[in-house]
Amino acid sequence: MRGSEEPFGGVQLMLVGDPLQLPPVVTEEQRELLQALGYKSPYLHSAKVWEHVGELKSFELTQVYRQSDPDFIVALNNIRRSHNLESALALINDTCVKSHRSDRTPTLLTPRRARAQDYNDDGLRELPGTEIVYCGKSKGKFNLQRDQLPVPEKLPLKRGAEVMAVKNDPSGRWVNGSRGRVLEMYPDEVVVRFYDTGEAFPVSPYTWKNARQVWNAELERIDEEEEGSYTQLPLVHGWALTIHKAQGLTIEDVRVDIEGGTFTSGQLYVAISRATNLEGLSLVQPLTETDVKVDQDVLRFLEWLKNLAPSPRSFDRTVY
Secondary structure, three states: OOOOOOHHHHOOOOOOOOOOOOOOOOOHHHHHHHHHOOOOOOOHHHOHHHHOOOOOOOOOOOOOOOOOOHHHHHHHHHHHHOOOHHHHHHHHHHHHEOOOOOOOOOEEEEOOHHHHHHHHHHHHHOOOOOOEEEEOEEEEOOOOOHHHOOOOOEEEEOOOOEEEEOOOOOOOOOOOOOEEEEEEEEOOEEEEEEOOOOOEEEEOOEEEEEEEEEEEOOOOEEEEEEEEEEEEOOEEEOOEEEHHHHOOOOEOOEEEOOOOOOOOOOHHHHHHOOEOOHHHEEEOOOOOHHHOOOOHHHHHHHHHHHOOOOOHHHOOOOOO
């Protein structure tokens, strides 16, 4: 785009992130495209640009802001890196395998969509009052599977329903991940009081557009072709969330149900690290070492960043 063959078009970048959380989510179509382009994985350490980057400086951010309990922080970091697991899991299990504190209603986190759906169905069923079902509308080809839609095709709501926003509001009144409770319902919008601000705002339908990425062999580039759209209220039920949807959130009261175990790297760490303290964290069942999954290639990449050699080209990418 800048007419330059330099890495990143010659622009200086600052890259920020934690690869030890959940791995990149890619569709099968995207995975096939990446493989066709010669990428060995969807992780950032497989980017071809590493072969050409010149000077690279690495900084590890060590100050923790979400938690303040030093024992909890140490346990979380050990689980994040799969290190000293016996003591880390003992602290969490001894403290948190219990009913949640009675004066708070927790957000339940679970690895699987079906489990979260069961909890949300129970929460809605227990509310009194009339239920209104908001139906999503699609145009053209919107090729996501029904269980991967940003918002369900049918979203039943009642007054008092716990909800979470899944898109940023253009006016900045809420953001992706803001949680709240439904106050009023109308045919084309619902009014939600959001917990982070305490204010109530009308939420209207949002339109997601489906653009397919295709490889343009003639021009040797990736082009986007818009194929369709999907319109629905940008809300999901908030009694329970999948761990994937909770990534990035800070939640004062968290209950974790990992029945059946975790199934991908970083999943357990992301779940329990949403809590701000051990008092606000409870577990349905004890954690085991098999629940802790860490991608060893990511650990190697982070160690390489931490101990940078004179040239980034020294990083061995052959295993990817």
